[in-house]
Amino acid sequence: xxxxxxxxxHLVMGMTNKKSLKCEQHMGHRAMYWYKQKAKKPPExxxxxxxxxxxxxxxxxxRFSPECPNSSLLNLHLHALQPEDSALYLCxxxxxxxxxxxxxxxxxxxxxxxxxxx
Amino acid sequence: xxxxxxxxxxxxxxxxxxxxxxxxYSSSVSVYLFWxxxxxxxxxxxxxxxxxxxxxxxxINGFEAEFNKSQTSFHLRKPSVHISDxxxxxxxxSGDGGTSYGxxxxxxxxxxxxxx
Numbered sequence: 655x656x657x658x659x660x661x662x663x664h665l666v667m668g669m670t671n672k673k674s675l676k677c678e679q680h681m682g683h684r685a686m687y688w689y690k691q692k693a694k695k696p697p698e699x700x701x702x703x704x705x706x707x708x709x710x711x712x713x714x715x716x717r718f719s720p721e722c723p724n725s726s727l728l729n730l731h732l733h734a735l736q737p738e739d740s741a742l743y744l745c746x747x748x749x750x751x752x753x754x755x756x757x758x759x760x761x762x763x764x765x766x767x768x769x770x771x772x
Numbered sequence: 773x774x775x776x777x778x779x780x781x782x783x784x785x786x787x788x789x790x791x792x793x794x795x796x797y798s799s800s801v802s803v804y805l806f807w808x809x810x811x812x813x814x815x816x817x818x819x820x821x822x823x824x825x826x827x828x829x830x831x832i833n834g835f836e837a838e839f840n841k842s843q844t845s846f847h848l849r850k851p852s853v854h855i856s857d858x859x860x861x862x863x864x865x866s867g868d869g870g871t872s873y874g875x876x877x878x879x880x881x882x883x884x885x886x887x888x
């Protein structure tokens with residue numbers, strides 16, 4: 655089972671609202687990620703949590719605030735967003751794959767949350 | 773530093789025809805390669821991955837890819853496509869940075885459109 659779930663599927667919010675996106679995985683994966691994807695573009699990495707600690711913040715504006723309450727859950731808190739923040743927000747989790755001498759993480763993605771900021 | 777180039781932004785093809793989506797990479801360290809598919813308004817689904825061993829990798833939905841180290845390529849192929857294969861396909865590379873997570877570098881994507 656390689657399922658990552660995300661809620662809600664769609665979200666419309668005003669620029670003064672506060673909302674949260676939720677991501678969940680029960681595969682025992684060691685890392686979880688938030689990506690932003692604009693139309694016809696590849697996903698852009700925002701944050702990485704590894705073993706529940708923030709490992710990467712790709713210079714994301716403070717109006718996006720990630721939270722990792724436990725190893726299965728990842729939240730993204732949104733506040734005072736701009737219309738240009740409208741995008742598909744993807745969550746992913748990963749496990750280590752070894753090739754004998756080293757290895758890498760394989761990432762599994764959720765279905766995404768389509769965010770529209772009015 | 774790593775980079776990925778997907779040579780075709782769009783590939784139109786007729787149903788039941790073969791297709792090849794091209795991907796070239798550059799990496800200064802050990803390289804691990806992935807193909808993901810994204811159907812409209814959905815997340816990314818892992819099609820296949822190359823870590824080591826056999827250079828011909830088989831994935832889901834009848835897709836396969838061949839790792840060619842000398843040409844730094846990882847092209848995706850399917851011998852006979854279906855309408856349902858219409859989607860965007862992303863090639864990605866990851867290196868063994870010795871970290872406790874993975875960092876993917878994506879190509880710009882190739883939109884495959886299968887016509888009846």
